[in-house]
Amino acid sequence: MAIETFYDVMRRQGISRRSFLKFCSLTATTLGLSPAFVPKIAWAMENTPRTPVLWMHGLECTCCSESFIRSGNPLAKDVILSMISLDYDDTLMASAGFQAEACMEEAIAKYKGNYILAVEGNPPLNEDGMFCITGGKPFIEKLRHAAKHAKHVIAWGACASWGCVQAARPNPTRATPIHKVLDNPVIKVPGCPPIAEVMTGVITYMLTFGHPPELDRQGRPKMFYGQRNHDKCYRRAHFDAGEFVESWDDQGAREGYCLYKMGCKGPTTYNACSTIRWNGDTSWPVHSGHGCFGCSENGFWDKGSFYDRLTDIHAFGIDANANQIGGTAAAVVGGGVAAHAAVTAVVRARRNSKNKKQHDDHSGDNNA
Amino acid sequence: MQLDVGDGQVDAAWVNSPLYRGFEQILLGKIPDDALVYAPRVCGICSVSQSVAAAFALGDAYRAETPPNGVLALDLIHAAENLIDHLTHFYLFFMPDFARPEYTAQPWHADIHARFRAIEGSAAPEFLQARTAFMHLMGLLAGKWPHSLAIQPGGCTRAVSARERLHLGNIVGAFRRFLEQRVFAAPLDEIVALDGRDALLHWQAAQAGQPGDLARFLALGEALELHTLGRAADRFMSFGAYREADGAPLFARGVWRDGGLDSLDVDGIAEDVSHSWMAGDTAPPRTARTLPDPGREGAYTWCKAPRLHGEAVEVGALARQLVDGHPLIRDLVAATGGNVLTRVVARLLESARILLAMQRWTDALIPGEPFHNPAAPLADAEGIGLTEAARGSLGHWVRIEGGRIRNYQIVSPTTWNFSPRDAAGQPGALEQALTGTPVDSPRHPRKIAVQHVVRSFDPCMVCTAH
Numbered sequence: 001m002a003i004e005t006f007y008d009v010m011r012r013q014g015i016s017r018r019s020f021l022k023f024c025s026l027t028a029t030t031l032g033l034s035p036a037f038v039p040k041i042a043w044a045m046e047n048t049p050r051t052p053v054l055w056m057h058g059l060e061c062t063c064c065s066e067s068f069i070r071s072g073n074p075l076a077k078d079v080i081l082s083m084i085s086l087d088y089d090d091t092l093m094a095s096a097g098f099q100a101e102a103c104m105e106e107a108i109a110k111y112k113g114n115y116i117l118a119v120e121g122n123p124p125l126n127e128d129g130m131f132c133i134t135g136g137k138p139f140i141e142k143l144r145h146a147a148k149h150a151k152h153v154i155a156w157g158a159c160a161s162w163g164c165v166q167a168a169r170p171n172p173t174r175a176t177p178i179h180k181v182l183d184n185p186v187i188k189v190p191g192c193p194p195i196a197e198v199m200t201g202v203i204t205y206m207l208t209f210g211h212p213p214e215l216d217r218q219g220r221p222k223m224f225y226g227q228r229n230h231d232k233c234y235r236r237a238h239f240d241a242g243e244f245v246e247s248w249d250d251q252g253a254r255e256g257y258c259l260y261k262m263g264c265k266g267p268t269t270y271n272a273c274s275t276i277r278w279n280g281d282t283s284w285p286v287h288s289g290h291g292c293f294g295c296s297e298n299g300f301w302d303k304g305s306f307y308d309r310l311t312d313i314h315a316f317g318i319d320a321n322a323n324q325i326g327g328t329a330a331a332v333v334g335g336g337v338a339a340h341a342a343v344t345a346v347v348r349a350r351r352n353s354k355n356k357k358q359h360d361d362h363s364g365d366n367n368a
Numbered sequence: 369m370q371l372d373v374g375d376g377q378v379d380a381a382w383v384n385s386p387l388y389r390g391f392e393q394i395l396l397g398k399i400p401d402d403a404l405v406y407a408p409r410v411c412g413i414c415s416v417s418q419s420v421a422a423a424f425a426l427g428d429a430y431r432a433e434t435p436p437n438g439v440l441a442l443d444l445i446h447a448a449e450n451l452i453d454h455l456t457h458f459y460l461f462f463m464p465d466f467a468r469p470e471y472t473a474q475p476w477h478a479d480i481h482a483r484f485r486a487i488e489g490s491a492a493p494e495f496l497q498a499r500t501a502f503m504h505l506m507g508l509l510a511g512k513w514p515h516s517l518a519i520q521p522g523g524c525t526r527a528v529s530a531r532e533r534l535h536l537g538n539i540v541g542a543f544r545r546f547l548e549q550r551v552f553a554a555p556l557d558e559i560v561a562l563d564g565r566d567a568l569l570h571w572q573a574a575q576a577g578q579p580g581d582l583a584r585f586l587a588l589g590e591a592l593e594l595h596t597l598g599r600a601a602d603r604f605m606s607f608g609a610y611r612e613a614d615g616a617p618l619f620a621r622g623v624w625r626d627g628g629l630d631s632l633d634v635d636g637i638a639e640d641v642s643h644s645w646m647a648g649d650t651a652p653p654r655t656a657r658t659l660p661d662p663g664r665e666g667a668y669t670w671c672k673a674p675r676l677h678g679e680a681v682e683v684g685a686l687a688r689q690l691v692d693g694h695p696l697i698r699d700l701v702a703a704t705g706g707n708v709l710t711r712v713v714a715r716l717l718e719s720a721r722i723l724l725a726m727q728r729w730t731d732a733l734i735p736g737e738p739f740h741n742p743a744a745p746l747a748d749a750e751g752i753g754l755t756e757a758a759r760g761s762l763g764h765w766v767r768i769e770g771g772r773i774r775n776y777q778i779v780s781p782t783t784w785n786f787s788p789r790d791a792a793g794q795p796g797a798l799e800q801a802l803t804g805t806p807v808d809s810p811r812h813p814r815k816i817a818v819q820h821v822v823r824s825f826d827p828c829m830v831c832t833a834h
Contacts, residue, residue, distance in 0.1 A: 013488070059389055061830045063412025063514040070500050124389075127662045131670075133386035165394070165409040172390035172660065192515060193412065248525040249740035279507030280500060288511025288518040289525035293405060305399040 006207060007046040020045070027208070030201045030276075032223050044208045051207055052115045054107055054146060055156075058139040059132050059166050059175050060121025064157040067193035068200070070279075101135040104142075108149055116206065117150035119143065119160045123181060124173035131173040140181060152212060153184040156199065158295055161190040161219075168301035179219065187212045188219040190271075192295035197276050198224045218298065220270070229266040229292050232274040235259065245289075253289050263307040264291025271296040370668075371818065373807050378818065381795070381802035383786050385832045388645075388670040392658035392834075395776040400426055400745060400768050403776060407764065408515045410778060411831045413456075415514040416449040416506075417757035418764075421778075425764040427521035429751030432743030436613055438523020440729045441739055443610045443618075444536070445510045445519065446755070447729075450609075451722045452499055453758035454685065454715045455551070457826040458581070459484070459495040462712065465823060466588055470816045476591060483584065491550075491581065498546040505539045508532055523740035530735040537730050544723050551716065553580025559720040564699035568713075582716050592811060594709040598821035600800040602705050603679055604687035605632065605784070607763065609756035610725065613732045618725050619756065622691040623676065627702070629691065633677070634752065637763070639779065640673040640790035642666065650675075650791065653765040653777035654750070670833035673787035673796060674779050682706060682797040683760025683784045684825065686714040694721075708824040715758075715826070747771045757781050759826050780831040798825055 010020055024041040028034070055065075107115065121139075124131040129138025147153055155178050158164035166175040179186040189202055202221055205213045213221040230236065238244070239258035246252060246261065260267070266274070269292050273284040285292055294300040372380040395406055407422035408415035420442060427434065434442070467485035471477045483491045503513060509526055510516035518525045528536065544556065552559050553575060559582075562568050568586070575583035589595065608621030623630040640650045647661040660670070673680075681687075686706055689697040696717060700710045746768065753764040760781030767775040787796030795803075798821070805817050812820075 059387065061409050061412035061415070061514075063409070063415065066412045066514050069496060070503055127660075130386075130662055131388045131660075165391075165406060166389035168394050168406075170393065172393045173388060175389070192409065247742045248520055249523065249527050249738060253525070254527050273512075277507075278512035279504050282504045282507025283511050285511040285517050287507075288509070288516065289527070290511060290517035290520075293517065305402055306405045307399070307401050 003049040005046055005048060006044075006050050009050055010045075027201070027204050030197055031205055031213075041204075041208050044210075048207070048210065051151070052107060052111050053118055053203065054104065054115055054150075055118045055120065056139075056143060056146060057134070058119065058121030058123050058143065058159070058178075059173065060157070060159045061165075062120070063193040064120040064159075064199070067196045068156075070196055104135075104146070108146060112149045114151050115149075116152045116154060116203070117146050118154045118156055118203075119178050120156040121159045122163060122167070122175050122177055124166070124175045125181075126172070126174040143178065144182065147178075147182045147184050150184060152206060153178070153182060153186050154202065155179065155186050155188045155190070155219075157194050158190050158192040158300075161186075161188040162298045162300075164192060165301060186219055187215065187221065190220060190225075190296040190298075194296075195224075195272060195276050195278060198272055216270075220296075224272045224276075225270045225296065227270065227272075227275075229269045229271055229274045229286070233266055233286060234274070235286060248289060259286060259289070259291040261309050262291050263293070263305070263309055265294035265297075265300070265306075266292040269294040269297055369802075369818075369822070371802065371807075376806055376808060378802050378805045378807060381799045382668055383671075383788065383796060383798050383802075384669045385671040385782075385786060385829060386669075387829060388660060388833045389830075390658075390660070391778060392776055395773050398773050399771070400429070400766065400773055403764075403766065403773065404520065405517065407778070410780065410834045411828055412514045413828055414449060414453060414757040414759065414762075414831065416446050416510070416516060416519065417755060417762050418778075419516060419519040420446050420755050421753040421762050421764040422766075423519045423521050424753030424755060425751040425766045426745075426753070427743065427751070428753060429749035429766055429768055430521055430743040430745055432522035433741050434523045435738045435741050437528075437733055437737050437739045438741070439611050439615075440613065440733055441509055441524035441526065441528065442519055443729050444726060445506065445516065445524070447610060447722045447726050448502065448505050449513070450756070450758040451719050451726075452502060453826070454719045455495060456499070457758075457823075458585075458712070458715065459491050460486075461826070462820075462823050463491070463581075463585070464489070465816065465819055466592075468816065470813050474591065476588060480584070480588065483581070494550060495546075498543060498550075502539060502543040502546075505536060508536060508539075520740060522743045523738070525740060527739045528733055528735055533730060533733050533735055536733075537727070540723065540726050540730055544727070547720065547723055549580075551581050552720065553578060553583065556720045556724055559717065560724065562717075563695040565696075565703055568696060568700075582713075585712060585716075589709045589712075594712075594820065595704040595707050597708040597805060597812075597817055598711070598801040598824050599705045599707045599804075600682050600797040601680060602627075602701070603681045604690050604706065605676060605681040605683055605761055606688045606691040607632070607754040607756055607761040608691075609688065612725075613729075618721075619688045619692045621754075623681070624687065624690045625679075625681075629693070634754065634763075636677040637779070638675055638678075639777075640675055640787075642673070642791040643668055643788040644672050645670055646672060653763065653779055654752075654767070655775070656777050657775070658777065667788075669786075669788045671783055671786055671788060672779075672833075673790045674784050675787075675790055675794075678790075678792070680787065680790070680794055680796050680800070681784060683781050684711065684714075685718045685758070685760075686711045687760060688756060689714045689718055708820050711824040711826075745771070757831075759828055759831070760784060778834055780828070780834065782825070782828045782832040785825045786827060786832055798822065798827075801825075 025038045028037045123140035129140045132139040155161040160178050163177050235258045243257040244261040245257045277284045293306045370382040403422045407418045410418045463484040464486040467481040506513035510518045572586045604624040608617040610618035638652045645662045645667045647659040749768045751766050763779045765777045785797045
């Protein structure tokens with residue numbers, strides 16, 4: 001056999017042609033492409049040589065891997081797992097220790113210039129990198145070495161993209177996002193963790209089309225990070241109506257009111273949570289009655305308490321494409337809340353007088 | 369990990385945790401409630417356990433009262449994570465080691481390789497699919513996982529409606545079918561009723577022909593004599609876990625030492641740093657600091673060495689089931705002590721017990737009643753949050769002054785199990801367990817026994833030093 005394609009790998013894994021075509025059409029849907037792209041994806045999968053993916057771990061908590069292997073669509077996950085084979089992944093691969101290190105070197109040498117490097121976590125620069133030693137070396141060395149020969153570099157999650165929790169003030173280890181230590185362009189897939197379908201979607205896009213999807217000015221794929229969680233939030237109508245939750249599990253919470261006053265950062269967070277959602281489209285944080293806390297945004301740890309309501313207008317406009325629009329949105333949101341605060345008290349008083357039967361009937365609305 | 373090897377076995381082991389992020393330093397000065405967002409990120413595998421410990425610590429500090437629904441909702445979210453952790457360990461990490469080429473010549477290898485080899489064996493996709501469906505429970509109750517935000521002092525932000533309770537019941541029921549068909553190939557009631565080694569052997573014999581994965585493992589355990597591997601000091605601790613509707617814990621709190629049960633004195637816990645890259649001296653978590661000192665003489669890890677009244681203890685499912693008094697585990701440990709085999713059997717037995725409890729808790733939820741009681745944060749307070757992650761005892765200690773976090777200390781399960789030596793030279797549980805492990809015997813070639821011992825603790829490196 002001359003070249004091994006993704007399709008060959010899938011068939012070897014026992015995935016039927018029917019399942020394969022289903023995967024292609026699901027992929028097109030996830031990526032927001034028209035059905036006309038389905039044969040194109042199928043053609044690419046059947047004819048393009050398999051691109052290996054090397055997956056590295058620096059300072060992190062493994063939540064990105066956890067998210068990835070739990071992709072809501074089992075088919076997508078199985079296909080992706082077999083497709084990329086995770087040639088090197090500290091967490092999921094079969095080998096361990098020095099054997100694992102050898103696998104990594106072998107993969108780099110064999111696929112020089114033709115592999116995707118996916119990085120979960122980041123390198124700490126303090127103390128010569130000794131806060132994160134893997135395979136006997138500081139992670140920063142290993143990262144630079146692997147990136148040198150990579151075709152594309154993906155930053156999985158907030159750790160690799162922005163630094164995340166360990167880079168929160170005072171950042172004792174000097175944890176540093178990977179784009180600051182590498183010369184390669186970096187495709188950022190932020191989130192803590194990113195949504196599984198976003199991760200599989202980004203990889204599939206790259207494998208299918210041979211190039212990364214269109215990125216925003218911060219390096220995030222526009223197809224997933226082009227809109228704010230607020231834009232498509234199912235509680236948005238309550239925001240517009242000035243109906244807010246005032247404490248966890250209060251009557252407003254049970255009626256699905258807006259969580260803005262509980263600290264929700266949905267209005268300034270660019271992500272696909274409100275559309276793709278989590279755990280196989282079951283839910284997302286706002287659905288659990290807690291606000292969004294903005295985990296796909298740069299520096300979200302150091303913008304004041306997570307339970308403060310957004311008041312800082314400068315917090316808006318962090319996304320490149322929100323330069324102009326963001327300013328306007330901020331003004332609207334700020335004004336809206338001032339007006340709504342008074343209204344809420346009235347609404348709440350009225351709601352309190354409602355009879356219990358109605359409340360029970362409404363309690364299921366959270367699942368909208 | 370550094371091993372001294374002599375005469376075909378490990379003479380001494382030094383366990384190293386090469387990763388440090390600094391949570392306890394970062395939390396200083398923050399608004400206490402923000403710990404609920406920081407804490408889960410200690411670990412993406414057991415983030416709910418970290419959330420629960422943080423919510424308990426803050427709840428203790430604020431004197432929060434959790435309504436029964438809130439208790440049950442937290443139990444369900446937490447139990448789901450712990451249960452799935454046990455099986456993830458079994459299917460994705462522990463069993464694939466037996467499919468490795470080192471064992472190709474063994475008569476059982478073909479069957480184990482077909483079922484358990486990493487990612488490609490028949491078990492992995494089956495399990496991952498069942499796991500994904502089961503985790504919809506996390507979606508319903510906790511919004512997202514890992515790193516839910518729904519767990520708060522005083523309960524859960526998510527109220528469950530009658531319709532959703534039905535949905536939860538279906539999810540738990542579907543996973544029970546996976547356990548009964550694939551993991552055990554037997555009804556769960558039959559598994560939890562096993563009351564000793566003889567009963568287990570008898571049950572295993574009856575499984576021949578159409579074995580479940582537990583029976584497969586037991587046969588493997590017998591062939592490889594896994595009960596001879598990985599014995600530590602046989603001192604076990606459990607903080608106790610989950611609460612029934614009447615407030616009683618599902619798994620009891622206590623210490624198992626010298627073959628008997630003791631009560632747990634939480635004030636007897638202190639962290640030794642004599643061999644850690646940390647500044648300072650031995651201190652209880654209430655007052656301890658976590659300040660890195662990479663130049664510390666004699667240190668070899670970022671992990672501290674927690675001790676209970678100066679003694680190293682082992683934590684995990686085996687400790688929980690022993691302390692709780694399950695007759696099967698008590699009998700197995702009486703016969704061969706804590707080892708690779710008993711650790712894995714305890715994990716699977718506990719999975720069956722947890723699933724049965726989850727069905728009970730789902731039925732006990734009362735839609736319409738509160739899931740959360742608000743508690744006013746106090747400007748000056750102290751709190752302790754003790755719980756059990758899948759891997760063992762987890763504690764958070766918080767002190768709040770002037771409305772800010774003045775001190776926050778986290779002692780995670782793997783910190784106990786993977787702790788380095790202390791000032792008295794006493795090794796941690798894994799260091800003890802590795803001593804005497806064969807490195808290249810006909811039964812366990814090429815250091816693979818070392819790997820089984822390490823994996824039997826289901827370690828979590830990111831939790832360890834955090």
